[in-house]
Each structure stands twice: as structure tokens, then as C-alpha cells.
Amino acid sequence: MPVNLSYPGVYVEELPGAARSIVGVATSRTAFLGRALRGPVNEPVQIHSFGDFARRFGGIWVEAPLGYALQHYFANGGSDAVIVRLINGGATSRYALAPETGVDPLLIDAASPGKWGNALEVFVDHDVRPAPEAKPDTVFNLRVEERDPLTGALLAAELHRNVSVDPASPRHISRVLAQESALIALPSPFPGSFPLVRPARTTSKAARTVDGSDGTALTHSQYDEASLAGSKQGIWALEKTDLFNLLSIPPYSRDTDVEDSTWSAALAYCKLRRAMLIVDAPSGWKSKDAAVSAARSFALARDENAVLFFPRIKAADPFFENRLESFAPGGAVAGVIARTDATRGIWKAPAGLEAQLNGVTDLEVPLTDSENGELNPLGVNCLRAFPTLGRVIWGARTWEGADSLASEWKYLPVRRLALYIEESLYRGTQWVVFEPNDTPLWAQIRLNIGAFMQGLFRQGAFQGSRPQDAYLVKCDSETTTQADIAAGVCNIIVGFAPLKPAEFVIIKLQQLAGQTAA
Template sequence: MAVNPTYPGVYVQEIPSGVRTIAGVSTSVALMLGRSRQGPLNDPKLCLSYSDYERIFSSDSSLSDLSRQVKLFFQNGGTQCHVMRIANGAIAASVELQTSGGDGTLVLTAKQAGKLGETIRVRVNYKGQLPESTFNLTIFRLETNAAGVQQEVASESFQNLSMDPNSPLFAPDYIDQNSALITASVSGTSPGASAGFSQSAMPIIYDSSDPASFQTACENALGDEVDTNQLKISIDGSRFVDVDFSDIDVSALAGPSIVEFRTQLAAEMLSAIESAFTLANLAGTTCTVSLEDGPTPGANEAPADASVLFRFTSNNDGDLLVRSANQNDLAASLRLGSGQGGLEVTSYSEARPAANGVNLHFTTAATWNALAQLTQDSLTDITLPAVDSDGNAITQTINFDLVTSDSADPMYFGGGVREKLAIIRDAINNHRNANKRTFFWTATLDGYRLSLEHSKAADNYIGTVTTAPTNLVAAIAAAVELNVKQYSVGTTGTSGQQTPGSAGDDGSAPLLSDYEDAFLVADRDIDMFNLMVLPQDAEPAQPITDIYGPASIFCQESRAFLVMDPPSDWTDAESATAGVDDLRVGLVSDHAAVFYPRVKVNENGRVIHVGPSGAIAGLMARIDTSRGVWKAPAGIEASLRGVVGVERQFSDRENGVLNPRAINTIRSFPNGIVNWGSRTMDGDNDFGSEQKYIPVRRLSLYMEESLYRGLKWVVFEPNDEPLWAQIRLNVGSFMHGLFRQGAFQGSTPKEAYFVKCDSETTTQADRNLGIVNIVVGFAPLKPAEFVILSIQQIAGQLEAG
């Protein structure tokens, strides 16, 4: 930063050194492509160990040698490997979940294409604080363990999801972003929003023949005498607003009939709500207030023979929520709001996927009233499926007692409807605890929903429920929903509230077009790789040799090196030397090398023949770390780990035929199985190539990639001598570091390398075009392939007589 002196004193100024260190890139990041049973399709994943690979792609090797090659890579010293699952025509399994009304609502699709997706199961329930608003989703895979028992694995749980597109927990978006197993989308037939409402759960009873009776009941309910006249209300997602009904003079309301009185009272309450929202700067947020017919009172309430329930409904197909006021609370006395035992149904409640299992839901006026007006001793028992001690299907009846001090009272007295449902829940769970070997139902209660889940049933099992006396079944029949135990992704879910989707398909062996598509993805998504391995498919659609050409072109573009397995028709030295020229057709020869023969690996006592490419790539990584990329990955120290033999043994003479044709052999010596060759496919003796040897080619690629990344700062800098000097300094420092490590020939830097960047390399014409030219030269080390010993006997000294 420039200094602007204004006062006498000492100023400190930092001056940039011009040194920008060029760091050497990694030389042994592998890329492998092939088929597997699981894992994301066409989405490369970085694996830092074989355990990482198993977790993402599994150890299954039935479709290709991918898992074997990755394992060999890490066994032989590899540390980083990008793996991409590819296949032709793979399909992801799916299923469409339906609402309670039978409309499609949520389409679930396995994130990973293949048959594995058909092992995914989904359970839906409405447990939580808002059982009429949100839902919970549990997703898992069913896997058969070694004992033949199915178990749940990879389980995920998502709570309080919503089908409201404006919710932060909108199910399709939230699942897509957080689930590792499935993606979700809204079905084309999914129902839209409907008006949400909040309804009281404490009926106001009155004598239908006496308007004065109704007026008095309403006065008492609205707290004219006890000051319970305030609520908090939220409409269509607004903040909660305090609403005060104390200005309503119920006694001053007059009408010729109860119907007229109900209309006037609703209008007064609505006016109070609108005033409160206007005062809160929320004018225009509107709702409807109504007094709905409630359950018929019991005999002990005579002469009362009718009742009403207060209901607040959104006018815009939004949510309407009621909460308790800080003082003079009306919600508690009328049981308004979910926290006080009221019934709140939100706008997208009906769009939720149906809950699994047996559900008794009293969430409409008809079903709530049908239950609430029953006398407390009406329901005496419930019958559910079970098994006997021999495992035969039977039914078991659970008795419960809903009788309170006055058995004639309807169920909404003596604690309310929820209390009675809780008694049924507890009776079922107590019966389960006492009969764990024959009875497998668990009951939960959320709001006005009693849910029964069967722990032992199959996926498509649909239970039954019978109450006694039997004449009461019809009264609550509309509240009973029967659904499968759990939903099945794929085609096996044929019952309940689901529509089977696509069957999962692993696809067939990838074609050349699939590999080329994968190369585009890798180029976009992978920052850098240096070694490419293409494992053999179990049922190849075309010879892997057809893939090697385009793969080597991609490697050339990516400054990487292709490690190739021998073709399947190479059975001996003669067939290999005869076929190597065909292998070079279309190949960027100096960016590829072939290793022969295949190696043997032991898998659970079974010997498998595998191409050596994965092991060789790992060996290269190991030698790079211990000796440097300029050291040939061959020789006595280049032992292959994780292998138990080679498919074919070669003699020195056979090796002498293969090596001049640039076929690198894997040989078995007393000290182990080693790589005994280090030539690129351009290393045939007849070619005279500068890139004959693998370490020379890979050193060049290493330098190119390191300088490419380390010189990006040069772009847009002023193109003149100060820039050129900085380039010479930084590139020279990088090259000198390699020289000191022994990467080049020569005993002095001048003999080993040079860096030139000046007016000779960059002419004025280049500068006018925005070009700076840098010339870097180096003297590569070449491996000592042939060690020749000249041994001579020394004759005894002759003495002349």
C-alpha cells in the first residue's frame, strides 16, 4: 500500500515480493467407471477408502469388476478415487401415495436407479402437535441379513412435513434436499388448498324450543360473567393477533329465532376480529365465524336437546389457527385451538398422504359429533386380529370401561372425547404388554386420531377393527380408515392408498455413448484426476477396447493417464503381440499403457481373475509417494498387494517378446508378484517416441497440471518485463525443487532444466494479442530397463624366463 507522508515520523510500507509459490498437484487421483448394484447414477463420488466405496456403492461385484478394482487400488497404496456408476437404461423405482380420499398426492422415486430401490419402504403418520396439519415420513430399506431375517436399514425420519407449497417444510422440497433414499414430487392429481378452520370442542347446549335458553348459554360461554373473552388468532399465515370479544353485549342481541340470534352473534364476533386485524395493520385478512350444530346432549342435560360449536374459517383457502390469550382466555373454556383440545384443520390437510395402519379419525363435524354424543358406557370392547400360541390367525377382544360417575353423560363430559380415546389407547397397549407373543398392535393418540400399528405384519397387510356393541359400528364407521402397514417403492405395493410406480431396473452394460456421457459429467464435476481405470463389465455390450480410444482422448484433454487391462482374447504371448497393434487403433498411445496378464484374487475362498489396472493404479500412487512420479512403477519394489497369483506365468524369453511391443507384464518372482514393465502404448521399439516410458509421460503431465494451476494469476497482468521476471522466478523455483528431489537428469540446474520467458519468447505481436509465451524444458530421467554386466576373468601373470 502506498504511503502518503503528512507528518514527520517513520512510515512502514509493505512491498510484495512477487513470489507466488507453485504447488505440485497430486499425481495419483483415480477415476473409475462401471456398473454397481447401488449408488447414484452418473454422479461421481470421491472415495478415500474402500469403506467409503462400500458405503456408497456396496461390495457387490455381480455386474462388473468395479468393486474389485477399487479394492485393489486402495490395497496397493491408492488414497483418492472418484467412482462413477454408469449403466444403460437403468430405471429408478417409484410409487404414488394417495390421500385418504384416494387422490394421488406425493410421488416418491428412489434416488438411486436399480432394483435396490424396490427395497425402500415408507411409513406415514400424523403424530405430533398438529395432527390435522402436518405429517411425518419414515423411509428405510428392507434388507435380509445373514440369518434370513428382514431388518430395517438406512432409516430416515422427517417430522412435521406439509403439503403447503409456502411452508418451509413443504414435503417435496424438503425430502429432495435431505433424503439419501428418495426424491419427491407433487402428483398431478394432488388436491389443492381448502379453507382451514378452528372449531371448539366444548359444545354449548341449550333448549331448542327456548331462544332465551340459547342466549343465556352463549352469554355464559363468551364470559360475560367470568371475563373469558379473549383469543389469539392467525389467519392465512399472519402473526397471531389478540382479539377481544368483551365489547359484545350478548344480552342486547335480539332475533325472532335461534337461527337469527346465531347469525347476529357470529356477525358481532367477526366484527371484533376484523377490528383487531385492522388495528394490527392486517386489514383485508378475513375469515368467517359460524355456530355449527354440535352433538345431541345426553339425558342428564334435559331439557337441553341441542348444542352448537364455534368455528372460525379462513376465507382464502388458508390456515386459521387459534391460541390461548395471555389473560381472560376464552380458548380454554371453549376448547379452541389444538393446544386446548380443539379441532384445527389446515388448508392442505386433505392433500397429505394417508396414514398407514388402522386409523380412527374424528376430524369432521359428522364423525366428531357421532362419537361425542355417545354415552360414556356405550363402547365396551374392541376386537383386533392376533395369533394363537401356534401362530394361527385368530382375533382377540380388549375390554375397556368408559363409565364415569354418571354413565348417562355423553362422551364430551367428564374429561372430553380425547380422554375417552386415551382410555381405548391405554387398554390396547396394556393388552399388548400382557400378550406380547400373540398380539402385535400398538395404539397412539394424536388430537382426535387413534392410530393402530401392527409390528409383525407384511407390507401390504390391512388390519380390521370391530367395536361392541355392534350397533355402534355404523355410528363411527365414517371415522375408520384402513391402510397398508407401509408403502412400497416400486411395483409390489398393490393395496391401500398407493399406486404402484416404475419397477427398479439395474440397466444393462454401458455402451460407448454412456461412457462418453460420463466423461462429460466427470469433466464438469471433478476438479482433477490423474489415472483412469475402466473395470470390465460382467456382460459387456461391446468390447472394452472400443471404449479405450475415446477414454484416452478424454485423458489427454484432462492431463491424465489411462491404465488398461488386456483384451480377453490375449491368451499367451503370441496372441498378445499379434493383437497389440489392434489395441492401438484410435488410442492416444502416449497417454495409455496396457498391463498383462490378469491377476488372481481370493474372494471368500474362490479365486477370481481380474484385470490388473486397479492394482497398477494403486501401485503408481504408492511409488509416487515413496519415490516420486519420475520413478517407474515397476521392479522388485513394485509388488502387487491383495493378489494371490497371475493368470499366466511368463518366462524371460516371453517377456523379451512382449516388452519391445510395449506390453507391460505382471510377473511372479520368489519375492512376490510384481509389475515388470513401464512403457506407454507409444513405447514400441520401432516408434522411437519421446514418450516411450510411463514415468516420463506422467512427469510431463504432473508439470503441465501444476504450472497450469500455478500460473493462473498471470492472466490480465501487464504483459512486460516485470511480469516475465516474476514468471521466471516462480516457475524456476518450482523446477529447481524438482531438480533437488532428483526428478531430472544432470548434475547442475543448467543441465537439468531451463525456464525462458522474455522478449524473445513473447514478441510485440504476441503482446498485442494479449499472449505471453513461457518455454520450460527439462531433461527427463529414463528407467534402466536393461542392466548389462560385463564380467571378465583376469588371467594369471606370466613371467618371462
């Protein structure tokens, strides 16, 4: 009712609607963890193209498979990735700017560890804008350039004008570099005493006091250890990103597979985040027989949130004159999954004639139908090569999809659809918390969740020709008893009839005898 009814007439009041829309989450945002040339360490960075990856992380690096995985991902239809750069050892380039007076130099670090920082050139000048609130001997201009170490060509440049070493200045160098620079940063913590007098004008580039280095190949320690969870590093750095649906971990190096312990830790984390882990077949699986034997004794526990692909792919490597090299298939597979989600929906298996692997010239182990038939019942998804079609994904089972397990989560699209619904409803029902737990609330919940499920039904996500055959939403006095209400609990039951892929197509032919004339 309007607050003040003071005159005869019509009063208009807007009332909030009962329906609260539930928006489906992204379905194919893929997280990649690995080694890169540059970029923030243990910080998730969202990118949308391989160009983004090249700018932020240095692009393809011959020593690290991460760049190749990203190239294959975007070539196959991926459009949304979260990158976590990990490093084993390594050092950050440091430059010392001599003081104009005094003995304390201003130390400047490259923005991230790696040899790339050795190519920076740092300059200082004093052609500054007069600022009455600033001390004249604290203000200076700082210019930094990045040059190609081989040709000397300018790759990037930044000019930071009127920065100051005065802690009271609004343009203190720490604030400016933290928010505006992609090339340099102040050491944290700053060693020794921070200078209060500006650095001297330079006529040549500043001296480098610490050489940057890339460190060595990754090990399990960079991905998962007890200390990493609390500090949100390694796999746990993904705690700092809102959402991811797929996790791909490229091999430690070109010659070193991901350890079983790392796969196990990644799987446990994926289960916490309602995500799927894409597992690359080990490089030692060089034949069908080796794959069958190893799959039966693979150390990774059978689980519905993991999916394994075999064999490895062969693609052109620009560092070796585009000769074919062997790569883990995870990046390409994640790209195909993203492409299938965009064109057909998450309920469509990312396999079959449409699941072509772009940029893949060959497979490390060619497979026949009968060989595929030995691996498929073990939950191993095969990559196949067919005449005219090229290389395709020819399997859509979870790692728990082995025939002997008879799991209800046998198929990848069924599991991914369930995770999608779970995450969407988890986020879309946050408004329910602290609402009065009674019949009006239950009716609203049924209305809102029912509208979301009906939208999926209309898109063809479920079995059944009628909504009542395809899904159910139940929230009433039967699901939430008086004891539940007293405990502050509201129970919601959501069910759905998933579409399962036609994995085996049987055609029966019968010869008809000629009919005699009547």
C-alpha cells in the first residue's frame, strides 16, 4: 500500500514479481595449469583467444606443453580459458636505479619471473610537471622498454610520468606500477631501506643486478602439497576464480608425464568444484595392448568426474619447421567439448562425426574397430582416424564408465549435464537463505526451478515428450518436515531423465522372399 493516501484518486504501486530467474552457468570454461614464459604465478587469468595467451604468458614455448595445449584448444573451438602459471625455481630480473643523492638505490623488478625480464631497459628523466604538493627532489619520469633479445626490436614500452618516492604522494611509484604497469613492479617486500630521494637521471639503461631465469620442469610439488592449499597456490590457485567446468593439466615437460599423484589431487579438487578432469593417456601407452593392460591397473581411482582419452595426437610444431610432434590430447579435446556445447548443447556427447580434431594431422597409435572395442568397455575414450573425415573423438565415457562398474554416470554428457544443473541451481537459489521456511517459499522455489528445468526441456536436454516425463521439482511439506523447519533446513528434490548417446547402432537386415501373384 502507498505510504500516504492524502487525496481521492488512483494510486499506482509497483510490486516485485514472484519469479526469480535462474541463469545457467557457463559449460565449457577450461582451466589449464602449467609452465609459461612469463605472466603472474599462481594467479588465475581468464583469456579468450590464443592472442591473449601470447600477450599475457609469452605464447608457445618449446620447453613447456602448456602453450601447445592452448593452441590446440582454441583451434578446436575453445573460447574461454583460465590459465594458472606455475614455476619451479626461477628468478625475477632486478634493476637498480642509482639515487640522485644518498646511498639507497631504487630497485625495480620485472613484473614476473623468467628470462624475459632480462630484455628490459629502464630509464629515468627529470622533465616533470611542477606539483606544489610534492617535494621537487622526489618526482621523476620512468620509462621502460622491452626489446627482442636477438634483433633488438622494440616489443613493448611504457612511460610513467610524474611518479614519486614520497610516501605521501598520490602518485607514489608503488601505486602507479601496481595499477598501470604490465612490465615492471617494485620488489615485495622491498629489501633494505626504500629511498626517499628520486633516482638520478640516466643516459643509458639501468644496470641489472639480478638475472631472471625460467627455473626447471614442474613436479608434483608445484601442483599439490599441504602448504599450497592454505596459500591458494598450485591447483588451489583456482580457488581465486569464480568458475571452471573442465580442468586440463598438460605434461610436466615434453618428455615427462603428469604424475599419478597429481591426477589424484586434481580429481579430488574437481569434485569439490563440480568440474570434469580431462586425463591424458600416459606417453608409455604406445600400443593397444599396452593401453588395455595399463588401463586395468591405472593408479587414478575410477570416478565419474574424470574422463580419459587415448592415444596422443600428432600436430605441426612451429619450433621444428612444422614437423609433426607428439602432444597430449587434452587441449584439443577440451576445444571440441566447448565447440559441441556451443553448437549442440551440453547434453550432446562430444564425440562422433562432428567431433573432428582440427589441426591434428595424425594419431600416435592408429586404432581399428576391434581394438577400439577392447578399450571402450574399460572407460578409455579413443581418438580415431577415418577416411575423408580425418581425426575424430570416438568415445564419450567417464572414467567410471567401464562396463564392469555399471555406473549411472557411465556417459560424459550425462555427468556434465548433472554438474551443470547442480551449479546453476546452487547459484540460482542463494536468495532462499534466511527466507521464511513455509508454504509460500516452497511454491516460489518450485516455480523458479521449474521454469529453469522447463527451459532445458524445450531445448531438448531431457528424455520424454512431456515435462512430467522429463523432470520433476519437489519442495513441500513432504520433503521439508517440521523437524527440518526447526533445524532451519529446506529440502528440494530435482530429478531429470537424461539423454544417453546412441553408442551402439544395430541395423538388422532381412531378405524377403518374392510374393506369388494372388
